[in-house]
Amino acid sequence: MKKIALAAALSLAATSAFAGNIAPAPVEPVVIVEDTSSSAGGIIVPIIALVLLAAAVAAND
DSSP: OHHHHHHHHHHHHHHHHTTTOOOOOOOOOOOOOOOOOOGGGGTHHHHHHHHHHHHHHHHHO
């Protein structure tokens, strides 16, 4: 009976000694790869803006 009580006491003491010591698992960052657009994609909007501006100036004359 004393051995069972001693074993129970030691098992409870051993589990409380290691409680919370488990380090969280490292999580690898997610890598997102995006395709680059062509250089012509950034020039379309300014060209359209210039065309609209020229049309507005021509309509005022």
